[in-house]
Amino acid sequence: MKRIAFAAATLAIACAAPVYAQNEQFVPANFYWVGPYAPGGSGFGGGLIDYMQMLNARDGGINGVKLTWEKCETEYNNARGVECYERSKKHPPTGATVIHPLSTGITYSLIDKATADHIPIISMGYGRTSAADGRVFPYVFPLITTYWSQATVMVKFMGQKMGGMDKWKGKKLVLVYHDSAYGKEPIPVLTDMAKEYGYQLTTIAVPHPGNEQQAQWQQIRQIKPDWVILWGWGVMNPTAIKAAAKIGYPRDKIVGVWWSGAEEDVIPAGSAAKGYISAGFNAPGADFPVMKDIKKYVYDKGKGEFEDKSRFGSIYHTRGVVAGIVTAEAIRNAQAKFGKGKPITGEQMRWGIEHLNIDEKRLKELGATGLMPTLKVSCMDHEGSGLVKFQQWDGAKWKVITGWMEPDRKLVRSMVEADAAQYAKEKGITPRDCSKDSL
Amino acid sequence: MLYREAGQFKSTYAEDQQIFPIRQDRIAMLALLVVAFVVVPLTGDQYWFAAILTPFLVLSLATLGLNILTGYAGQLSLGTAAFMAVGAFMAYNAMLRIPHIPIVGAFIIGGLCAAVVGVIFGLPSLRIKGLYLAVATLACQFFVLWAINRIGWLSNYSSSGVITAQRIEIFGYPVDHSEGKYLLTLSIVSVMALLAKNLMRSETGRAFMAVRDMDVAASVIGIPMMKTKLLAFAISSFYCGVAGALYAFCYLGTVEPEAFTLDLSFRILFMMIIGGAGSILGSFLGAAFITLFPIFLNVVSKSLENALGIEISHAIVSNTEAMIFGGLIIFFLIVEPNGLARLWQITKEKLRLWPFPH
Numbered sequence: 001m002k003r004i005a006f007a008a009a010t011l012a013i014a015c016a017a018p019v020y021a022q023n024e025q026f027v028p029a030n031f032y033w034v035g036p037y038a039p040g041g042s043g044f045g046g047g048l049i050d051y052m053q054m055l056n057a058r059d060g061g062i063n064g065v066k067l068t069w070e071k072c073e074t075e076y077n078n079a080r081g082v083e084c085y086e087r088s089k090k091h092p093p094t095g096a097t098v099i100h101p102l103s104t105g106i107t108y109s110l111i112d113k114a115t116a117d118h119i120p121i122i123s124m125g126y127g128r129t130s131a132a133d134g135r136v137f138p139y140v141f142p143l144i145t146t147y148w149s150q151a152t153v154m155v156k157f158m159g160q161k162m163g164g165m166d167k168w169k170g171k172k173l174v175l176v177y178h179d180s181a182y183g184k185e186p187i188p189v190l191t192d193m194a195k196e197y198g199y200q201l202t203t204i205a206v207p208h209p210g211n212e213q214q215a216q217w218q219q220i221r222q223i224k225p226d227w228v229i230l231w232g233w234g235v236m237n238p239t240a241i242k243a244a245a246k247i248g249y250p251r252d253k254i255v256g257v258w259w260s261g262a263e264e265d266v267i268p269a270g271s272a273a274k275g276y277i278s279a280g281f282n283a284p285g286a287d288f289p290v291m292k293d294i295k296k297y298v299y300d301k302g303k304g305e306f307e308d309k310s311r312f313g314s315i316y317h318t319r320g321v322v323a324g325i326v327t328a329e330a331i332r333n334a335q336a337k338f339g340k341g342k343p344i345t346g347e348q349m350r351w352g353i354e355h356l357n358i359d360e361k362r363l364k365e366l367g368a369t370g371l372m373p374t375l376k377v378s379c380m381d382h383e384g385s386g387l388v389k390f391q392q393w394d395g396a397k398w399k400v401i402t403g404w405m406e407p408d409r410k411l412v413r414s415m416v417e418a419d420a421a422q423y424a425k426e427k428g429i430t431p432r433d434c435s436k437d438s439l
Numbered sequence: 440m441l442y443r444e445a446g447q448f449k450s451t452y453a454e455d456q457q458i459f460p461i462r463q464d465r466i467a468m469l470a471l472l473v474v475a476f477v478v479v480p481l482t483g484d485q486y487w488f489a490a491i492l493t494p495f496l497v498l499s500l501a502t503l504g505l506n507i508l509t510g511y512a513g514q515l516s517l518g519t520a521a522f523m524a525v526g527a528f529m530a531y532n533a534m535l536r537i538p539h540i541p542i543v544g545a546f547i548i549g550g551l552c553a554a555v556v557g558v559i560f561g562l563p564s565l566r567i568k569g570l571y572l573a574v575a576t577l578a579c580q581f582f583v584l585w586a587i588n589r590i591g592w593l594s595n596y597s598s599s600g601v602i603t604a605q606r607i608e609i610f611g612y613p614v615d616h617s618e619g620k621y622l623l624t625l626s627i628v629s630v631m632a633l634l635a636k637n638l639m640r641s642e643t644g645r646a647f648m649a650v651r652d653m654d655v656a657a658s659v660i661g662i663p664m665m666k667t668k669l670l671a672f673a674i675s676s677f678y679c680g681v682a683g684a685l686y687a688f689c690y691l692g693t694v695e696p697e698a699f700t701l702d703l704s705f706r707i708l709f710m711m712i713i714g715g716a717g718s719i720l721g722s723f724l725g726a727a728f729i730t731l732f733p734i735f736l737n738v739v740s741k742s743l744e745n746a747l748g749i750e751i752s753h754a755i756v757s758n759t760e761a762m763i764f765g766g767l768i769i770f771f772l773i774v775e776p777n778g779l780a781r782l783w784q785i786t787k788e789k790l791r792l793w794p795f796p797h
Contacts, residue, residue: 033754034761042754073737073757078691078698079494083734086490105695108601112692113489116615128599179588181599181695188598205588208697307752419598426535426595428606 025065025331025343027052028088028096030072030081032103036209037076037234039264040316044102045071046305047320048327050294053304055328057297062331063341074106081106082113089117097349098122098330100323104182107140115139118346120353124323125258125281129185130419132383134354135431137420141353141382143326144281144375147257148415149407151186151229153388154255154279155193157405158227168197174220176213176240177231179205186231186257192411199226210236217243230256230278237265238273245272252277252392262315266393274395279388282322282372284398286313289367290321315398322372329366330356354379373404379434386412442790458636475625480618489617489690491731496621496628497685499726502710503635503719504678509708510716511639512671513651514564518557518576519679519707521583524699525553526680527602527687528593534605535595542607542614546627546684553680554673556583561672565665568654580701587696594696601695604688620689627685631678636719638674647671648717713771715778724779732767736760 031045032038052067061067070091072084081101088096098120101107107127114121121140123131129148131140158173159165175190177183187203194201202223204216210232217240220228228249230240237260244254252275256265261278269276285291291313298304299312311317334344334352344352358366358375373387387404424431442463449455459465479492505519530549533540540548560579564572587593587600594600607614607623614623638644646667649657658664687694706729714725740756775782789796 034757038754070741071753073753073760075757078695082691083490083494086486090484090486104599105697108603108693108695109691112603128601180697181601184588184599208700423603426603426605 023061023065023341023343024068024093025062026088026091026094026096027067027069027327028072028084028091028099029069030074030084030088030099030101032074032076033071034073035075039262040234040259041074041076041102042305043262043264043311043314043316044100044320044323046311047317047322048100048324049305049320050298050317051290051321051324051328054290054294054297055324057301058293062328063335065331065335065341065343067328067331074101074103076103076105078103078105078109082109085110085113089119094343094345095119097344097346098327098353100124100327101127104128104185105180108181111137111140118350120346120350122323122326122353124326125319126182130416130423132381132416133420133431134379134382135420135434136424136429137382138432139350141377141384143353143356143377143383144322144373144385145388145407146383146386146412146416147185148189148412149383149386149409150257150279150388151189152193152408152412153405154229155190155197156408157279157390157402158255159197162226165197168199171199171227172223172225173199173201173227173229174223174225175201175203175229175231176216176220177203177205178210178233178236179207182233182259183231186229188415189412190229192415193408196411206232206236206240209234211239213239213243214246217247217249220244220249221247226253228254230254230260232256232260232265236260238268241266241269241273241276245269251275255279255390258388261391261398263311263398264314264316271395273393276393277390277401278393278398280315280391280398280400281385281388282315282319283370283389283391283400284313284315284318285371288318288369288371290325290371291318291367293367294321318371322368325358325366325368325372326353326356326375329358329362353377354382356384379432442787442793444791456640458640472629475629476622480622483618483621485617488621491734493617493621493624493690494686495726495730496624497682497690498707498710498730499723500628500631500685501679501682501707502714502722502726503632504675504682505707505711506714506716506718506722507635507638507647507678508671508675510711510718510721511644511651512647512668512675513654514561514668514671515569515573516576516675517573517701517704517708518560518579518583520699520701520703521580522553522557522676522679523683523686523703524583524587524696525556525676526550526683527694527699528587528696529553529680530684531602531604531687532593532595542609542623542688543627546681546688549684550677550680553683554677557672557676557679558669561669561676564668564672577701580704584696584699599695601693602687603693604691607688624685624689627681631681632719632723635678639719643667643670651717709768713768713778715780718778718780720783721778721780724783728779733760733764736763 029045029049032041056066074081074084096119100122101110104126107123110121122143124143127142129146131137131142132146159168190201206213206216232240254276256278258280261280266273330352333355334348338344338348354377356375356377363369373385375384377384386407389400389404390402391398391400444461447462501523508514508516526549529552530545533545533548563575594602646662649662650667710725710729713728715721744751
């Protein structure tokens with residue numbers, strides 16, 4: 001029965017679909033251009049598409065395979081995200097071979113489906129942290145760095161600022177978080193580290209969408225914390241910064257997560273945002289060679305995703321470019337193994353991502369030195385880097401204030417493995433054997 | 440011409456009281472069921488199962504639940520998504536904590552827990568009515584999400600509060616294909632819709648409608664207020680709870696509490712209003728309209744773009760979609776406040792006379 005249905009479906013697609021060139025690689029662009037989180041969605045999506053457009057214009061695609069994409073509006077809504085995913089899955093010629101959900105909620109909803117459909121998910125800097133254990137999550141790649149790695153780096157950064165990790169003893173740390181799965185991600189790590197370093201942790205939830213935070217910051221005023229971690233998203237970020245200014249809490253003692261550290265998060269807060277610090281896994285700027293190429297091959301030709309040119313080189317834009325680099329490099333990798341100049345399938349893409357190795361030399365060739373950290377993915381480690389930078393808003397632009405900082409790998413890895421093992425048990429998954437190279 | 444009941448005589452009470460007294464309706468219903476159970480699984484593709492039909496059926500069930508409470512018993516509720524959340528999380532817990540429980544058993548437990556929550560939050564309905572009751576159920580919406588976020592036991596102490604639905608197995612066969620999930624959802628929804636239809640034709644259903652139309656008169660003729668209202672809350676929440684469990688297990692797979700926000704409650708309320716309050720069919724029509732229409736608009740705008748060869752800015756397309764949708768809702772409310780079900784009824788009456796009206 002299934003075969004008949006499949007044959008009928010294939011026939012239907014074959015008859016209905018317009019003619020597509022066979023030498024194309026389809027990458028779905030399921031992001032969001034409307035709603036409260038549009039700055040993040042349009043910026044990231046714009047960066048990814050700009051990079052692919054640049055590759056098509058400069059190199060004629062990847063080894064002659066043109067990259068194509070189709071936009072689908074997810075509205076940052078799980079149900080719409082699933083619908084877009086299902087729609088992009090059957091897009092010719094090979095269907096979606098990789099997906100960037102750009103929402104922790106949608107990522108969670110897609111983990112099962114994508115694993116069954118053999119379509120790798122790249123959840124770069126969001127999604128399920130424990131998916132870093134590639135034995136249990138073969139098709140999920142929280143690339144570059146995860147929330148838990150970031151939380152450990154934040155504590156380390158604050159410790160350094162105070163003059164050493166031993167200074168944490170007796171200090172107070174407050175986590176102000178978006179009350180969702182995303183916001184709650186760092187709590188277990190911060191709690192564990194509190195035991196190790198002896199600080200006192202208070203967690204304060206801000207209900208979605210977070211445009212009213214007076215009560216929360218009054219509470220912070222009473223606690224008088226030494227540091228505040230802001231784990232916000234969208235409109236919650238500038239509101240938090242303004243509320244902090246109102247109670248007189250120093251902004252340079254607030255460290256934001258990387259989804260709280262874009263231009264869109266600080267500019268609405270005006271002068272109140274000066275001195276505010278945030279984490280990041282990509283640097284802003286239009287001066288990287290790869291950004292200059294995008295300008296030359298895309299924007300100077302009158303194309304490009306942004307009508308507002310001032311967003312060129314902003315944090316979300318370069319983050320999307322980093323996503324583009326990672327995606328394109330994985331495709332290149334897979335082509336090198338399975339046949340150059342041919343579109344690859346989801347399984348081959350998975351192999352390509354799992355064997356990514358972007359070192360300093362490759363970064364230089366890509367023109368992205370300093371834009372992103374080096375990345376080496378393996379079957380065991382689907383995160384691949386874990387490095388985080390910190391940046392400070394000087395009132396006009398983000399200034400990078402640290403080099404790439406190492407997370408507490410031992411702690412994060414042990415928690416990842418414990419959580420992945422529990423997931424495997426619940427779902428009845430037998431973890432893969434990483435000593436065998438599997439397709 | 441085709442739709443005419445002339446010559447169909449009923450010689451027993453049973454025939455007179457059946458759900459579809461007209462033969463053509465019976466045939467149409469049977470054909471619909473055959474299409475849904477046999478033709479669609481044979482011909483549909485995965486996109487239709489996973490992205491269109493399953494969410495449509497699940498939301499229809501939730502709308503049906505709300506319709507029992509609001510459309511039939513007249514108790515306005517804004518807590519639908521909360522009851523769904525209770526159903527989803529409790530079905531997950533049942534699967535997790537009770538060994539070898541069949542999936543349908545877990546759905547029933549989820550539904551029963553939702554019914555208990557529904558009864559508790561239905562208590563104010565004994566004192567207050569209308570908009571004030573809506574506000575009381577709004578409290579339920581916020582309380583349930585708060586509780587799920589705060590009580591670790593409910594999400595098995597998952598650090599992020601997210602639950603991952605367990606694998607579905609029926610008689611030892613794993614149901615992990617979207618086609619199987621569609622059939623499971625369809626079976627449950629069909630059975631529950633039939634039950635609801637019959638419930639509304641029974642004494643209980645008539646008591647609900649009496650309470651809706653005038654509660655003072657209803658209590659004067661001897662309908663127990665407390666029992667009837669709380670029963671309406673319990674049955675409605677049971678339906679919503681099962682819908683929530685299906686939403687988690689058959690549709691999304693992995694669910695965070697934020698999937699069940701007030702936004703979803705409102706959407707279900709719109710489905711009921713557009714479909715038609717106090718109609719079983721209306722629940723399905725409304726759910727179809729609200730789930731499918733944005734996707735339809737989206738696809739149409741995309742093909743328009745392809746056909747005309749121009750690129751319309753994506754933000755404009757998305758915003759236009761929202762505007763057209765909003766406009767249509769207002770249009771419907773003005774032109775046909777009784778919903779799509781009423782339009783269908785009018786069509787049927789016209790059809791009986793067609794092509795020779797008086």
